[in-house]
Amino acid sequence: MRIALITGGNKGLGFETAKELISQGYKVYIGSRSSERGQEAAAELGCSCVQLDVTDEQSVQQAAQFIQEKEGRLDILINNAGISGGFTTTRDMTMDIVKEVYNTNVFGIVRMMTSFVPLLEQSEQPVVVNVSSGLGSFGMVTNPETMESKVNSLAYCSSKSAVSMLTLQYAKGLPDMKINAADPGATNTDLVGDASNNAKPASEGVIPIVRLATIDANGPTGTFEDGNGIIPW
Template sequence: MTITLITGGNKGLGFESARRLIELGHTVYIGARDAERGSKAAEELGARFVRLDVTDTDSIDAAAAEILRTEGRLDVLVNNAGITGAYKKPEDITAADIRQTYETNVFGLVSVTHAFLPLLRRSEAPVIVNVSSGLGSFGTVTNPDRLESQINALSYTSSKSAVTMLTIQYAKGLPDIRVNAVDPGATKTDLTGQGHQTVTEGTDAIVKMATIGKDGPTGTFTDRSGVMPW
């Protein structure tokens, strides 16, 4: 049985990823800040709920302790929790705006990864999937043929670039773990409010990388169609 934790799993891409992975036989833990919403989502899915606020180290440590106690290991960690952050003109963005976005999208990912590494190392085939974005791809946002090139959002885009670089560095430094970044693509969810893909299409890359096994790739950045430009 594959034990999987999805942060921000109570809605959107996290919820749909959980549903699909459960169908594939995973035991999925829904990590969510709000206990009521998280428990409700877990009950609907047939998943398990663990309270986990990626900006709160006590919450993260408690979640890691609970999964260690109940399962003894973690096989797959999906770092999905994220926020769009402040969307303002560049001249109006402050360091406080960017810091708020990074607390969830970047520092939260690092905190969760750090806390769960001991559990992942108890797995025979540990996997980490980091949910990044095409908006964090230098090759995509500078391509005039891509929609992403028309969006200017300093805090969100730079945070997702950081997620992708963190992925590469983790992959290099943790050769015993498969670590990959994915771009869900333009998917209509509560987070974005717009997009041409269904939420199922948006989770294709997440599910693929969550099921690669010990011989799968590491240090990659892909979407549902294939390799993404850095």
């Protein structure tokens, strides 16, 4: 049985990803900043939970130690935890907002990889999925025909562009792993808001995440995909 860990797994896309992987027979751990909310979600899903705050170095290290003691390896890491920064306009942007967004969306991935790569290396087929966004795609945001081109969110968009480069560099530097980025699109989660923007349900948004999490040894690495396949960086 392959073992997966999903950061920010107690709600939204993380929760729906966990639900789908469990239904396919994977053993899933969900990471949650709040132990209480994490345990509630884990009970509903029928999986295990680990307290995990990607902005806290000690929390990440303790989570890695927990998985090490319980399993001795990790097969699939899904770096899902993310924040929007409130989609603050460029004119109103502050350094504190940018730091907060990057601390979760970008540096959180680095913390996770630093602590969990040794566990992934114990897997026969290690896989990493970084949950990104089309809002971080230069090709999408410069195409006037896309929804992404209509959004101006300096901190969030630039943080997701950074996730793309992290994905590429980790894929190059760790060739024995399959490391890809997934764009779930606009989904009805508390990150995006309600359905007023015609966002799809989270159960549809997880399609590229689950697809990339469940690839085999012949699967891709260093790609950026949405529900329909490859999208531009």
